[in-house]
Amino acid sequence: MLFRAVTLFVLLTSAYAATTVNLGTAGNFAILTKTGITTTGVTSVTGDMGTSPIAGTAITGFALTMAVGNTHSTSTLVNGNVMAADYTSPTPATMTTAISNMAAAYTDAAGRSDDATHELAAGLIEGKTLTPGLYTWTTNIEFTSSLTFDGESDADAVWILQTSKNVVVGNGANVVLSGGAQAKNIFWQVAGHVVFGTTAHAEGVFLAAEQIVFNTGSSLNGAALSQTAVTLDATTIVKESDNTSQAAVRYLRSV
Numbered sequence: 001m002l003f004r005a006v007t008l009f010v011l012l013t014s015a016y017a018a019t020t021v022n023l024g025t026a027g028n029f030a031i032l033t034k035t036g037i038t039t040t041g042v043t044s045v046t047g048d049m050g051t052s053p054i055a056g057t058a059i060t061g062f063a064l065t066m067a068v069g070n071t072h073s074t075s076t077l078v079n080g081n082v083m084a085a086d087y088t089s090p091t092p093a094t095m096t097t098a099i100s101n102m103a104a105a106y107t108d109a110a111g112r113s114d115d116a117t118h119e120l121a122a123g124l125i126e127g128k129t130l131t132p133g134l135y136t137w138t139t140n141i142e143f144t145s146s147l148t149f150d151g152e153s154d155a156d157a158v159w160i161l162q163t164s165k166n167v168v169v170g171n172g173a174n175v176v177l178s179g180g181a182q183a184k185n186i187f188w189q190v191a192g193h194v195v196f197g198t199t200a201h202a203e204g205v206f207l208a209a210e211q212i213v214f215n216t217g218s219s220l221n222g223a224a225l226s227q228t229a230v231t232l233d234a235t236t237i238v239k240e241s242d243n244t245s246q247a248a249v250r251y252l253r254s255v
Contacts, residue, residue, distance in 0.1 A: 018134045018158040021109045021187045023205065024101030025094070026225055030080065030239035032102055033226045036060070039077065041216065041234030047223070048080040048239075052095035056084030058229075080239075102225050106207045109189035112160050123163070129178075132157035137165070141188075144170035149203065151181035159186045159204075166190065167206070169218075171197035175204075183222040183240040196220070196235075 030047025036058030062075040070088035072081040083091050116134040123139035129148040141163050151157040167190050186204030193210040196218035204222045212226045214235040224230050
């Protein structure tokens with residue numbers, strides 16, 4: 001009887017574990033927006049960028065060079081392809097699908113409710129260690145120095161952080177991954193805007209209804225997916241692939 005009880009407990013608790021958010025083709029992008037992408041300073045983006053339904057003229061500061069066939073463009077600041085709604089077919093259809101998938105992922109993440117932790121520290125999560133699961137706030141999410149995601153030795157552990165307000169990452173603040181946590185499994189669903197302070201570093205996939213702003217020297221291991229615009233200033237963004245390490249992001253930002 002004890003064995004059966006323990007087994008039932010494990011099944012019940014695992015049933016409430018957060019499951020991944022399906023990004024669809026939006027998951028192919030380091031930056032994806034509806035209304036444009038702007039950079040100043042020496043920015044570095046590893047991964048594809050795209051915008052739709054707005055035209056490619058809304059991607060500024062990257063000194064884009066159109067590729068043969070006009071299906072994508074390139075930039076010395078981007079290790080990947082840059083795409084927009086007015087590029088040559090099949091790019092418009094590709095972008096329409098990606099934007100639709102981004103919206104669906106946002107709705108999925110916003111709709112999660114099972115076994116959530118509500119209003120942790122009233123959104124002031126400075127110095128906290130978050131174990132896998134669903135966290136919800138009706139306040140801003142803010143931290144000024146450090147935040148840790150601990151996967152508890154599970155490389156497939158998932159976090160979903162919901163807020164009906166904004167995310168504010170303080171100047172020099174740093175997100176740390178431990179216990180096998182991976183940036184691709186951390187989903188920030190933000191009904192407002194996201195602001196990264198100067199030299200701040202974050203991890204995860206940011207699904208924002210409003211603008212995502214990266215201030216000077218900030219960095220992200222993950223993706224910035226905005227239903228409006230993304231602005232960058234000497235920013236480093238690396239779309240996680242094959243366990244891209246935080247150290248690698250720090251290195252890219254320094255060179």
